[in-house]
Amino acid sequence: MSTKLRAAIIGSTGYGGVELIRLLLTHPNVAITSVISSSSAGAPIADGFPHLNQILTDKLDAVDVELIREKADVVFLATPHGVASELAPRLYDAGLKVIDISGDFRLTSGEVYETWYKHKPADAAYVEKAVYGLAExxxxxxxxxxxxxxxxxxxxxxxxxxxPLAANGWIDLKSIIADAKSGVSGAGRGLSLLVHYSEINENFLAYKVNKHQHTPEIEQVLSRLAGEEVIMTFTTHLVPMTRGILSTIYVNLKETRSEDEIRELYRSYYEGRPFVRIRDKGKYPATKEVWGSNYCDIGLSLDPRTGRLTIISVIDNVVKGAAGQAVQNLNLMMGWDEATGLAFTPVYP
Structure with missing residues (x-):
């Protein structure tokens, strides 16, 4: 590629933004032309992230739509909820490609968004324009x-x-329970008592029980795949680690199936998708095994006593759960191989 795509990142001083920097710096088809922060404009990016010293020497730009339009072709918004809803339409109308990592355009219902996120919803016309980028x-x-x-x-x-199960009608949709655990980077770089070292160290806790804002997003997509309304139980937990999500999911099958049949369904569904790896029988993934990568590893276990299926799914929340999937979506948008700039192995140990 002779001319690289020019990329701007708004929210460059957060964990999602700095992970985008890490990934895009080595992307063969992309050049970072603007790193943007409303709170730290004018300061070198390395002041806040010394690990970028002599790697990225840019000073942080202010949020200026005209300046962004002049400097970039695509803009990533790694901003808090409620910010992208105002910025993204202006950037889109300026002719930029937009990839929003916040939750402002995920829910199709403004009323549902306001109920769960406690923010004014984005303009419905732009919510309709936004494609939900679950790449696989x-x-x-x-x-x-x-x-x-x-x-x-x-x-x-x-x-x-x-x-795979929802799309093929294999499960009782009323039976879904997901029990998910995350490292503290998912809470962002801002200070809060919940992620204070002495509060989370040597601790393990549930939070936002029956109130987590990601609940309606999961239900919305499952309903779309299943062709009928899905309401589920979703419980989130914090664990004292930096990166990683492990979601343990329990479902009842509609009909008798063997574990081999179920595993084959998953492998067929994700065939040709390089970042989903299905484990062999009796093998279950751990967060350390996807750390720093764009992989999602999935293990399956069918309990013959109850007929209930247990699904264990792990990702790095900052990569596959945010910046990595955003780059994967950029690759798809541009017609490039979806693994471009992402084909690296997990960091281990």
Whole structure:
């Protein structure tokens, strides 16, 4: 590729933004031309992230739509909820390709968004324009799109664990229970008591019980795949680690199936998708095995006593759950191989 795509990142001083920087710096088809922060404009990016010293020397730009339009072809929004809803339409109308990593354009109902996110919803006309970028499920819709709503981290792990079953009508949709655990980077770089070292170290806790804002996102996608309304139980937990999500999902099957049949369904559903790996029988994934990568690893176990299927799905929440999937969506948008710039192995140990 002779001319690289120019990329701007809004929210460059957060974990999602700096992970985008890490990934895009080595992407063969992309050049980072603007790193943007409303709170730190004018300061070198390395002031906040010294690990970028002598790697990325840019000073942070302010949020200026005209400046972004002059400097970039695509813009990533790694901003808090409620910010992208105002910014993304302006950027889209300026002719930029937009990939939003916040939750502002994921839910099709403004009323549902306001109930769960406690923010004013985005303009419905732009919500309709945004393609939901769960790459392994809706990749064909992402191709050629100009506005992508990147899935949440918990929904990515949980939906990839459930999509083959929901799409093929193999499960009792009223039986779904997902029990998900995340590292503290999912809470962002801002300070809060919940992720204070002395609060989370040597601790393990449930939070936002029956109130997590990712619940309606998971239900919305499952309902779309199943062709009928899905309401599920979804419980989130924090564990004292930096990265990773492990979602343990329990479902009842509609008909008697063997575990081998179920595993074959998953492998067939995700055939040709390089970032979903289905484990062999008796093998179950751990978060460390996808750390720093764009992989989602899935293990399956059918309990012959209860007939209930247990699905274990793991991702790195900052990569596959945010920045990595955003780059994967960019690749699909641009007609490139979806693994471009992402074909690296997990970091281990």
């Amino acid at each position: 499920v809706f990749g064909e819709e992402v191709k050629g799109a100009s506005f992508i709503s990147n899935p949440g981290c918990y929904p990515t792990a949980t939906l990839l664990g459930l999509a």
